[in-house]
Amino acid sequence: DGGITQSPKYLFRKEGQNVTLSCEQNLNHDAMYWYRQDPGQGLRLIYYSQIVNDFQKGDIAEGYSVSREKKESFPLTVTSAQKNPTAFYLCASSSTSYEQYFGPGTRLTVT
Amino acid sequence: GQQVMQIPQYQHVQEGEDFTTYCNSSTTLSNIQWYKQRPGGHPVFLIQLVKSGEVKKQKRLTFQFGEAKKNSSLHITATQTTDVGTYFCAHERGDSGYALNFGKGTSLLVTP
Numbered sequence: 063d064g065g066i067t068q069s070p071k072y073l074f075r076k077e078g079q080n081v082t083l084s085c086e087q088n089l090n091h092d093a094m095y096w097y098r099q100d101p102g103q104g105l106r107l108i109y110y111s112q113i114v115n116d117f118q119k120g121d122i123a124e125g126y127s128v129s130r131e132k133k134e135s136f137p138l139t140v141t142s143a144q145k146n147p148t149a150f151y152l153c154a155s156s157s158t159s160y161e162q163y164f165g166p167g168t169r170l171t172v173t
Numbered sequence: 174g175q176q177v178m179q180i181p182q183y184q185h186v187q188e189g190e191d192f193t194t195y196c197n198s199s200t201t202l203s204n205i206q207w208y209k210q211r212p213g214g215h216p217v218f219l220i221q222l223v224k225s226g227e228v229k230k231q232k233r234l235t236f237q238f239g240e241a242k243k244n245s246s247l248h249i250t251a252t253q254t255t256d257v258g259t260y261f262c263a264h265e266r267g268d269s270g271y272a273l274n275f276g277k278g279t280s281l282l283v284t285p
Contacts, residue, residue, distance in 0.1 A: 093271050102182070104261060104277035105216070112270045120272065152215055156271050161206065161218035 085153030
């Protein structure tokens with residue numbers, strides 16, 4: 063059963079802690095993406111990767127880091143430098159210039 | 174990246190009424206994609222439009238891409254409660270492979 067998995071679905075952290083969000087896909091897609099969604103803001107691009115061992119910053123990369131060591135995996139680390147980390151984080155993948163497939167998302171709350 | 178504006182931000186209709194959301198850009202777009210996100214869910218791809226003036230239909234949904242490729246619309250005929258959700262338009266950023274710029278979405282509420 064192909065798709066994208068994100069874990070966990072809900073995550074709670076204390077301010078000042080780094081946290082890593084998992085994203086795995088078995089669709090054999092080359093490109094993967096991380097978006098952040100806040101109420102009324104649509105989806106904003108954090109980082110994207112078009113191939114293993116390569117990634118680029120999106121519009122709101124400050125306070126985030128990623129790695130792409132395997133084609134299937136694109137984890138996102140929310141660092142303590144991110145000023146407002148509480149949000150809904152969506153991972154997506156695509157094979158070409160066409161539809162993006164989204165995971166179910168991780169809702170992060172930092173207090 | 175360049176932004177697309179979506180209007181309206183919210184729409185509340187009675188079941189059976191029609192609904193339209195618009196996506197506007199100040200620059201020419203190479204293509205436009207539409208996604209639907211149900212409450213509590215994740216965006217799901219609906220369609221991609223590429224050609225100037227293109228019109229595509231999916232059952233009660235009609236998608237249009239403007240002649241100048243600067244605007245697009247999604248029209249739902251005779252809405253149903255299953256149409257509830259937020260509809261996003263998105264387009265390729267152009268400078269970054271296949272990464273997308275999303276509009277802020279139109280949230281549709283349908284009451285029976």
